[in-house]
Amino acid sequence: MARDERGVTAQSEDFAAWYNEVVFKAGLVDRGPAKGTMVIRPYGYRLWEQLQGELDRRIKDTGHENAYFPLLIPQSYLSREAEHVEGFSPELAIVTHAGGKELEEPLVVRPTSETIIGEMMAKWIGSHRDLPLLLNQWSNVVRWEMRPRMFLRTTEFLWQEGHTAHLDREDALRETMLALDIYHEVARDLAAMPVVPGEKTPGERFAGAVATYTIEGMMRDGRALQAGTSHYMGTNFATAFGIRYTGEQGREELCHTTSWGMSTRMVGGIVMTHGDDKGLVFPPRLAPYQVVIVPISRGGDAEVGEAAERLAGALREAGVRVHVDARPQLTPGFKYNEWEMRGVPIRLELGPRDLANGTAMMVKRLGGEGKQPVPLDVLPRELPAILEEFQSYLLARATAFRDEHTRMVDAWEEFTDAVSTGWAVALHCGTRDCEEQIKSVTAATPRCIPADGEPATGNCVRCDAPSAYGKRVIFGRAY
Numbered sequence: 001m002a003r004d005e006r007g008v009t010a011q012s013e014d015f016a017a018w019y020n021e022v023v024f025k026a027g028l029v030d031r032g033p034a035k036g037t038m039v040i041r042p043y044g045y046r047l048w049e050q051l052q053g054e055l056d057r058r059i060k061d062t063g064h065e066n067a068y069f070p071l072l073i074p075q076s077y078l079s080r081e082a083e084h085v086e087g088f089s090p091e092l093a094i095v096t097h098a099g100g101k102e103l104e105e106p107l108v109v110r111p112t113s114e115t116i117i118g119e120m121m122a123k124w125i126g127s128h129r130d131l132p133l134l135l136n137q138w139s140n141v142v143r144w145e146m147r148p149r150m151f152l153r154t155t156e157f158l159w160q161e162g163h164t165a166h167l168d169r170e171d172a173l174r175e176t177m178l179a180l181d182i183y184h185e186v187a188r189d190l191a192a193m194p195v196v197p198g199e200k201t202p203g204e205r206f207a208g209a210v211a212t213y214t215i216e217g218m219m220r221d222g223r224a225l226q227a228g229t230s231h232y233m234g235t236n237f238a239t240a241f242g243i244r245y246t247g248e249q250g251r252e253e254l255c256h257t258t259s260w261g262m263s264t265r266m267v268g269g270i271v272m273t274h275g276d277d278k279g280l281v282f283p284p285r286l287a288p289y290q291v292v293i294v295p296i297s298r299g300g301d302a303e304v305g306e307a308a309e310r311l312a313g314a315l316r317e318a319g320v321r322v323h324v325d326a327r328p329q330l331t332p333g334f335k336y337n338e339w340e341m342r343g344v345p346i347r348l349e350l351g352p353r354d355l356a357n358g359t360a361m362m363v364k365r366l367g368g369e370g371k372q373p374v375p376l377d378v379l380p381r382e383l384p385a386i387l388e389e390f391q392s393y394l395l396a397r398a399t400a401f402r403d404e405h406t407r408m409v410d411a412w413e414e415f416t417d418a419v420s421t422g423w424a425v426a427l428h429c430g431t432r433d434c435e436e437q438i439k440s441v442t443a444a445t446p447r448c449i450p451a452d453g454e455p456a457t458g459n460c461v462r463c464d465a466p467s468a469y470g471k472r473v474i475f476g477r478a479y
């Protein structure tokens with residue numbers, strides 16, 4: 001294995017090994033003692049907090065209110081919606097003993113909260129005037145993972161789950177698409193992930209949903225990552241939990257409900273969308289630190305350290321998230337490599353000679369031409385724009401990568417070839433059997449029916465039966 005001095009396997013050599021090493025070595029995460037659990041370390045948690053803050057603001061701006069529901073749910077609640085319980089049963093963690101004795105009714109550690117929120121909605125909604133009810137919860141959930149991967153599949157993860165109740169199908173579908181739009185915007189504009197929004201095929205729907213919508217991103221190994229989902233539940237959960245309202249004419253009606261979630265999985269998505277052989281590359285809008293200043297003070301002269309702090313202060317005032325790496329025991333070279341591996345967009349090197357010239361050496365993590373001297377007094381004014389440029393560069397680079405690894409295919413041989421390096425966009429018959437066959441032969445699954453796909457009909461790429469959906473479907477191997 002080719003390794004650089006920080007000991008990270010090159011991404012181009014072994015993507016899975018690269019991922020597993022870089023998330024630990026960059027200080028994003030550590031393993032928890034219970035199987036499949038993760039400890040999110042401060043550097044990883046800062047990234048999550050950036051995303052969380054931005055997403056929370058958008059959720060509130062669109063009229064939703066945050067609330068909190070209990071972690072423990074009576075097991076019988078999950079059984080009330082047949083498909084829901086079937087979908088989640090294998091992943092449930094169940095509390096059978098508490099307070100030193102066996103419980104009369106076991107409690108499920110929430111894998112998602114439709115059931116408990118549905119129960120409360122039934123209590124809170126009486127008339128049509130109570131609708132729509134627009135709730136969101138920030139929480140942890142537990143889904144037992146047999147093959148955990150940090151951030152991507154862990155037994156416990158953090159997320160938000162939106163849960164809403166509406167008068168009718170139309171209003172609930174509008175809400176489902178609104179949530180998907182928020183996710184699309186967060187992924188594209190903040191994470192610089194050029195995700196594709198679309199609908200899941202019936203076989204890939206959420207357990208208990210009438211329709212599931214998704215945003216799918218392409219990782220740098222060509223695999224897909226489902227980065228957020230939004231579900232229209234129809235009246236399934238309203239029927240199971242008695243979520244009803246009295247209409248204007250005095251008739252009792254069932255509510256139409258939705259749910260939608262985005263999770264710490266996004267951290268893994270950002271790592272795999274932008275990282276390279278040297279390590280992480282963070283988009284400036286979410287980066288824990290947008291700029292790191294490395295003071296070079298041989299013999300520890302105080303002047304350089306003080307100038308670095310002054311520069312940091314001026315940058316903070318300009319709204320830049322900046323960190324000064326003043327660790328005295330480490331060489332500048334070590335620090336450069338480390339911050340490169342940890343994905344900081346811009347590095348500023350400041351030594352006695354730079355200080356004498358009134359400049360700092362600027363190095364971009366990607367897309368720059370080596371070191372560039374920049375006057376200290378213009379940095380606070382210019383860095384925000386330089387960071388925005390870096391953000392756009394990442395989105396353009398990821399979009400070009402996705403497009404280069406996406407192929408419109410009509411023949412089966414082309415299909416297998418396309419999904420070995422990226423995505424295949426193909427016609428499909430829509431049957432579960434055929435989806436399963438494709439999966440067993442190629443490991444690819446239908447990722448979504450893209451929202452902006454052109455109308456298309458013809459025969460299924462695998463079985464030659466007439467195509468369903470009226471559009472092509474994106475297939476890919478997925479995380």
Ligand SMILES: [Zn+2]
Nearest residue numbers: 429434460463
């Ligand atoms: Zn088929």
